[in-house]
Amino acid sequence: MIQDGLKALLLDDDTLGGLIGSNLFAVVLPRGYTYPATVYHTFSLTEDYDNEGPTGHKEISLQLDSYGTSYASARNVANAAAAVLMPFVGTLSDGTKVKLITLTQDMDMPYIPSAEVKGTAYRVMQQFRLVFNDAE
Numbered sequence: 001m002i003q004d005g006l007k008a009l010l011l012d013d014d015t016l017g018g019l020i021g022s023n024l025f026a027v028v029l030p031r032g033y034t035y036p037a038t039v040y041h042t043f044s045l046t047e048d049y050d051n052e053g054p055t056g057h058k059e060i061s062l063q064l065d066s067y068g069t070s071y072a073s074a075r076n077v078a079n080a081a082a083a084v085l086m087p088f089v090g091t092l093s094d095g096t097k098v099k100l101i102t103l104t105q106d107m108d109m110p111y112i113p114s115a116e117v118k119g120t121a122y123r124v125m126q127q128f129r130l131v132f133n134d135a136e
Contacts, residue, residue, distance in 0.1 A: 002132060003042060005092025006062065009084060010038070016080040019073075029067070035121060036068040036077045061104070062128045071108070071122045078106070078124035085128055100131040 003026065010016055011024055023037035041063055048057040064081050068074035085101045092098060105127040 001094055002060070002092065002096045002130070002134075003040070005094035005096045006040065006085075008093040009088065010040075010081060013080070013084045016077070016084055019077050019080055036066065036073050038067070038077055038081060039065045056133045057131070058134065059129060059131050062130055064126045064128070065109070066124045066126070068122050074122040074124045078126055082106075082126060082128075095134075097133040098130060099133070100129070102129045103127075104129050 007024060007026075011022065020036050020038055023034060025033070025037065025039045027039065027041045029037060029039055042060045043063065044059075044061040046059045048055045062085075064078065066074050066077035066081060068077060082103055086103060088101055089098055103126060105125070107125050109123045109125045
């Protein structure tokens, strides 16, 4: 599954790993999280077809939300993640063959933690377009 391969790619990077450790989560921040942290989720899957059926060529959007106790911290995490993803072309650990990753959106987003948590957090939201073929 491409999500597993992307997670491994991100966590294997020394720079990003040095910033977030293992704080890379699917879909939501879990209870007891610490900053800095990154949350990822995928959406908007499209698949190409020809006269014989699916070609195996697919595209998804990947969203990363990078959180920190300061804007600089959140931005550093976001920049490190983009530096891992955008030059990557090749086979992920799950066997998915990535042909292209481009950044389509990068924005600073407000984030207010739940009422039980004091303080402010900062979030940078990035969306990437991934073109790939599933593992064979």
